[in-house]
Amino acid sequence: MALRWQTILFFLLACYFPSIVRYIRHFRYFKTWKDYALNFSVSTVFALLMLFAGIRSQYPLTLRGLHLLEALLYLYALVIIPMDLYWMGYALYGTIKRVFHRKQRIWAYLGGFMAALVAGVLLVGFVERHEYMVRVIEIPIENLPEAFEGYTIAQISDAHLGSSLIAHKFHQDIIDTIKTFHPDLFVFTGDMINNYAFELDDAPDFSQIKAKDGAFAIMGNHDYGDYSSWTSSQAKFDNLQAIEQGIRHMGFTLLNDSAVFITRGTSCLALIGVQNCGVPPFFKCYGDMNTAYKKVLEHEQNKALEPIAAQVLLSHDPSHWDYEVREGFPDIDLMLSGHTHGAQFGLKYKGFRWSPSQYIFKEWDGLYMDQALVSASDKPNKVHYLYVNVGLGYVGIPFRFGMKAEVSILRFVKPLKKQ
Numbered sequence: 001m002a003l004r005w006q007t008i009l010f011f012l013l014a015c016y017f018p019s020i021v022r023y024i025r026h027f028r029y030f031k032t033w034k035d036y037a038l039n040f041s042v043s044t045v046f047a048l049l050m051l052f053a054g055i056r057s058q059y060p061l062t063l064r065g066l067h068l069l070e071a072l073l074y075l076y077a078l079v080i081i082p083m084d085l086y087w088m089g090y091a092l093y094g095t096i097k098r099v100f101h102r103k104q105r106i107w108a109y110l111g112g113f114m115a116a117l118v119a120g121v122l123l124v125g126f127v128e129r130h131e132y133m134v135r136v137i138e139i140p141i142e143n144l145p146e147a148f149e150g151y152t153i154a155q156i157s158d159a160h161l162g163s164s165l166i167a168h169k170f171h172q173d174i175i176d177t178i179k180t181f182h183p184d185l186f187v188f189t190g191d192m193i194n195n196y197a198f199e200l201d202d203a204p205d206f207s208q209i210k211a212k213d214g215a216f217a218i219m220g221n222h223d224y225g226d227y228s229s230w231t232s233s234q235a236k237f238d239n240l241q242a243i244e245q246g247i248r249h250m251g252f253t254l255l256n257d258s259a260v261f262i263t264r265g266t267s268c269l270a271l272i273g274v275q276n277c278g279v280p281p282f283f284k285c286y287g288d289m290n291t292a293y294k295k296v297l298e299h300e301q302n303k304a305l306e307p308i309a310a311q312v313l314l315s316h317d318p319s320h321w322d323y324e325v326r327e328g329f330p331d332i333d334l335m336l337s338g339h340t341h342g343a344q345f346g347l348k349y350k351g352f353r354w355s356p357s358q359y360i361f362k363e364w365d366g367l368y369m370d371q372a373l374v375s376a377s378d379k380p381n382k383v384h385y386l387y388v389n390v391g392l393g394y395v396g397i398p399f400r401f402g403m404k405a406e407v408s409i410l411r412f413v414k415p416l417k418k419q
């Protein structure tokens, strides 16, 4: 498991690219060695640090190595990007002055303003990465038996433990918060780690959450080690086995294309879990819904068993809802997902909400509902729900701006009577 030389080269190019562009853009103005030294010095420091981190991470790649890379990437974004914005504004001002002989200082000021804005957003996002919100959502379920009224599911998602710089208090606060809701069920909807089983070495103790009906987890796209290179397929397989084992050690029952039934009184809840199923060709689909759903069909056919009051599916990628679930499995009442992180960046004010995530995912944050196809279901007018949790962690740089980490508390209620 080594950081390949191509990766190091990529980091070096990424560090130097802005400096090279600046050099090309300003070569007429650079007259002394000081001009050149100033232009390249910051990038050089970052390039050397990146190189150091790359070499350090090779023997072997460790959690500390990952954190070092993450910190360097963040510092790079905090320093180089604002510097580039400032230079761009200044270059535009200089070009207009040279070509049109007009002094429009506004472009230089705009460059400075944008540089300050980006640096400010990055700093706030760094602080906000460990802030979280609790959302309590009522899910109306048709023909809900009394035994399941108020049934409470606590959901968290996308912990990305390998990315979490100094996150012990953050995770413990989340655990303590969930405990105060005394959930009936505790679920984790994928992406426990980024790539490597060792990210679970210092994992939070989610087993402190004692939900009445247990804790269940599914695999996310990051939990397969697909985003790194491996010396052999056996090494990748061993990593996967260790990840699954680690998730189980945290107190979760892993639902890999499987289902369990939770009985209350004379009825039961079907909890189905499918492996990550992204929409090809950009994401792999490991999950097999038919295998996962087979147990539900068998349960329904056995008249000696309690009838199923509600069906809940855990599936990491919300795109799976439109891809297969909504029409292919219309009896599923509620699908719980994560994956989007709300792009770790967004603006929300009263009814307004915006995030780059909305250009990638049709459903990316919160509760969505849709009527089932009557012809495909034996329960006409049944409503489908999808809930997308924006996750706990982050990937890339330590940053979440306007998109706080989320704990979801989902409560089953009877629907309001139609007028």
Ligand SMILES: [Fe+2]
Binding pocket: 158, 160, 190, 191, 220, 222, 339, 340, 341, 391
């Ligand atoms: Fe994720």
